Amino acid sequence: MSHDGAEFSFKKIAIPAFGPSILFGVGEGAILPVIALSARDLGASVAVAALVVTLIGVGSLISNIPASIVTDRYGERWSIVGAAVLSMLAMLLCVFAPNLWVYGLGVLLIGAASAVFNLARQKYLTEAVPLKYRARALSTLGGVMRIGIFIGPFIGALAINFFHLAGAYWVGVVAVIIAGLIALSMPDLVHTAAGDGALASPTLRSTLLDHRKVFLSIGIGVLLVGAVRASRQAVLPLWAEGLGLDPSTTSLIYGLSGAIDMLVFYPAGKLMDRRGRAWVAVPSMVLMGISLLLMPLTSGAFGLLLVALLIGFGNGIGSGVVMTLGADYSPARGRAQFLGIWRFLADLGAFSGPALLSGITAILSLSVGIAATGLIGLGAAAVLWYWIPRTPKISA
Known part of the structure; x- marks a missing residue:
């Protein structure tokens, strides 16, 4: 494949590269709203269900x-297929779980399958798409996943009417099976490692040390x-509840926010390709930071909307920015290991953000917790502005 982009066409990779992503999104979106309800049905308290x-x-x-090791050993295509199989088995485990412990294991394995899938698809597009189109490809990758997560609950709700809560998981099972079948059509990539082929393959430790800066x-x-x-997903419904808004109004506001999120990913990717990553990464965090600082000042539905x-x-213009930066910095040798660490950092933030919000809210108040999250957003913007190189304009 030509890496100058002269012979590249998105049409050639659209279905095998993006098809599994939207289907994985549908599967995840279908089950997310019912996880807590399923846990409650198995006897969990409200606090345990949230856990x-x-x-x-x-x-x-x-x-x-571990996903980086799997992808490095078996390649992107078979890693995605394997992730689909694991996700299918995990969802079936959730459907037939006899107790809360088994159900929790199923949910944990769904997350594990997601890690393998996400890393493999990111690595695949990083190597399959020429540099001049990289941000557009990875922004689209993030965007179609969000589209799938957005429409998944609606399909799941329809299935629940016929099969109760299990219907959502059956939607997920069907979605990931089709995703795995589509992934089988992905063309294998020819990997050309930089440097002497006799060199030992980089380890996680060597990758961490070599790229520690x-x-x-x-x-x-x-x-x-x-x-x-991660925190923004919790603060909106929590603040809406504090304002006394009814659930239907809250859902509408949340849905409209998600719709805007899905509409802007491709233009943002194109801007990153043409002007540089900082032109999107920094404004994304500035806008989110300011928005979160403004949220505690709202007093009604219109202001919150x-x-x-x-x-x-x-958030929408930042779709794919973390994957794009990871792809930019990842080396040809040891790319899977690098991306594994990179995604670990992103997930560590996603896990820590809501925990910090919860802690501040418990000690002080929800408004202070939301404002603190806004300040983290501005801090992220400052870090990205300082460290992202001012890449020259790339003609496209």
């Missing part, structure tokens, strides 16, 4: 490093981005 919901994130967090600089920014993005739309726009 079970976090197991997807925990599964992804602890599986990023990147992980301790822009990697910190990626961690902060993960914290802000405006803030939610701004959050959706800020």
Whole structure:
């Protein structure tokens, strides 16, 4: 494949590269709203049910490093197929779980499968797409996943009407099976490692040491981005509840924010390709930070809607930016190991952000917790602005 982009066409890789992503999104989106309800049905308290919901994130967090080993050994295509099989089995485990412990294991494995899938698809596009189109490809990758997560609950709700809560998991099972079948059509990539082929393959330890400056600089920014993005999903419904808004109004506001989020990923990717990564990464975090600082000042549905739309726009333009930066910094040799560490940092932020929000809210108040999250967003913007190179304009 020509890496100058002269012979590249998105049409050639659109279905095998993006098809599994939207289907994985549908599967995840279908089950997310019912995880807590399923846990409650198995006897969990409200607090324990909330803990079970976090197991997807925990599964992804602890599986990023093993996912890099799997992808490096078996390649991108078979890793994606394997992730689809694991996700299918995990969802079936959730359907037939006899108790809460088995159900929790199923949820944890869904997160683990997601880690393998996400790393493999990112590595595949990093190597399959020429540099001049990289941001557009990875932004689209992030965007189609969000589209799948957005429409998944609607399909799941329809299935629940016929099969109760199990219907959502059956939607997920069907979605990931089709995703795995599509992934089988992915063309294998010819990997050409830089340097002497006789050199030993990089290890996780050597990758961490060789690229420690990147992980301790822009990697910190990626961690902060993960914290802000994960926290924003919790603060909107919590603040809406504090304002006394009914669930239907809250859902509408949340849905409109998500719709804006999905509409802007491709233009943002194109801007990153043409002007540089900082032109999108920094404004994304600035907008989200300011939005979160404004949220505690809202007193009604209309004000919250405006803030939610701004959050959706800020998050939407940042679609794929973490993957793009990871692809930019990843070496040809040891790319899987590098991306495993990179995704671990992002997931660590996603896990830590809501925990920090919860702690501050418990000690002080929700408004202070939301404002603190906004400050983290501005801090992320500052870190990214300082460390992302001002890349020259790339003609496209």
